[in-house]
Amino acid sequence: MYGNPTCLFPRHLMDLMPIFWFLVFIFVDVTKQDRSDDMWEALTLRYRQWEKLPRTSHDAERQGYTRQNDICKTNSGNYHGFLYKQKDDTKALPIYDLNGWIAGIQAMIPGNMKGFNSRNESIPLPPIDVMPPIMIGDIIDSIQMYTVTAYFKHPKLICNPIARIGITLGKGLYIQMGPNPVTMFQEIPMYSKDLNPIWQPGSCIPTMGLHYFRNVSKDLPCEKIYPVFLMYDTEGKLGAFGWSFQGKPMDVSSSQISWFRMTPQTYAFTFDTKVLPTCMFHQDFRIFGIHIWLQPHNSPKMTCPLVIQERPTGKPVHKPSTINYTNGLEVPMITPQPADDRNSAEFMSLSWMCITLVTLLQIVTFRVGLLS
Ligand SMILES: *[C@@H]1O[C@H](CO)[C@@H](O)[C@H](O)[C@H]1NC(C)=O
Ligand SMILES: *[C@@H]1O[C@H](CO)[C@@H](O)[C@H](O)[C@H]1NC(C)=O
Numbered sequence: 001m002y003g004n005p006t007c008l009f010p011r012h013l014m015d016l017m018p019i020f021w022f023l024v025f026i027f028v029d030v031t032k033q034d035r036s037d038d039m040w041e042a043l044t045l046r047y048r049q050w051e052k053l054p055r056t057s058h059d060a061e062r063q064g065y066t067r068q069n070d071i072c073k074t075n076s077g078n079y080h081g082f083l084y085k086q087k088d089d090t091k092a093l094p095i096y097d098l099n100g101w102i103a104g105i106q107a108m109i110p111g112n113m114k115g116f117n118s119r120n121e122s123i124p125l126p127p128i129d130v131m132p133p134i135m136i137g138d139i140i141d142s143i144q145m146y147t148v149t150a151y152f153k154h155p156k157l158i159c160n161p162i163a164r165i166g167i168t169l170g171k172g173l174y175i176q177m178g179p180n181p182v183t184m185f186q187e188i189p190m191y192s193k194d195l196n197p198i199w200q201p202g203s204c205i206p207t208m209g210l211h212y213f214r215n216v217s218k219d220l221p222c223e224k225i226y227p228v229f230l231m232y233d234t235e236g237k238l239g240a241f242g243w244s245f246q247g248k249p250m251d252v253s254s255s256q257i258s259w260f261r262m263t264p265q266t267y268a269f270t271f272d273t274k275v276l277p278t279c280m281f282h283q284d285f286r287i288f289g290i291h292i293w294l295q296p297h298n299s300p301k302m303t304c305p306l307v308i309q310e311r312p313t314g315k316p317v318h319k320p321s322t323i324n325y326t327n328g329l330e331v332p333m334i335t336p337q338p339a340d341d342r343n344s345a346e347f348m349s350l351s352w353m354c355i356t357l358v359t360l361l362q363i364v365t366f367r368v369g370l371l372s
């Protein structure tokens, strides 16, 4: 779009080219973080449609989210960045960095649920074995809440956007593993070939990609079911991730976003049921969670089936089924969705940038004209 800009202006304005390039530089730099190598393309959540996380804290405020903290490096130690909450929704709380760009997401789960351990005994949830990544959060309405937090770039960049030394720049996925996210995090590999073999492939689901679960096996004690799962695309590139927790939370929030909920009858939707621990098949066992897309769900690379080369042992099953994303009113189907309007929004913002640039140049040339 900046190609051959001189055609727009009379020849004597060629002297102003340095100013022009200076302005170009400013705009390019300001919008730098919107480029795809710095930021995930999608950042959507599934309920019955594709709910987009607001890209900036301003967008979040416009959509009725409110900021939860004033200091980037919170004292309570639960996260870095500015956490935003929409009304009473604790399922998806976006986190923005010091510049107001989306930089992470947190989920809060209530500590008043009961579940099962490997001997089918009732235990309080969440189990201590999966803390971290689950961390103790605030008390809301006299219920102790627990949190899990993921960052979309290196945690050091959240409150210090100009940090450069010794860290991976650009987009990524980092799971917080302790009170200080700058040092306590798990970096998720961008490619499935770099995954530790403890991550086992499960089902491949169109628009979601191939699921990977950590250390899942028939012997896995149910109190150790890991709350993070990952999804990789046909090229083995990270495409989405999700939280999955044992339990059956009450959900009284007014939010549009809802947890997915699974029973032993619906595990096959995402799991390879042949490798699940027997304790998961207790009739009252429940799983709930949420999917978070990093790549667009309608990208051709997020289709299935996949051919797995690296892991001959992995036997992904193709059983797209239905899944209850609501509290039980509807059973949405997995169907391809039409392209969203993100591209047109991007085009609009680029157009505005161009118009602003040309206007600025006109002002500059007008002033120069007055002076000469
Ligand atoms: C992995 O699963 C085995 C049981 O299959 C369990 O004994 C072990 O503690 C688990 N390891 C981790 C790191 O969770
Ligand atoms: C737990 O319950 C499941 C399903 O009812 C059963 O298959 C399994 O054997 C039980 N495990 C124990 C240790 O009792």
Ligand SMILES: *[C@@H]1O[C@H](CO)[C@@H](O)[C@H](O)[C@H]1NC(C)=O
Pocket (backbone or CB within 6 Å): 263, 266, 322, 323, 324, 327, 328, 329, 330, 331
């Ligand atoms: C979804 O919820 C409805 C109503 O509670 C229930 O009848 C149905 O079996 C559930 N479907 C699945 C796939 O769990």
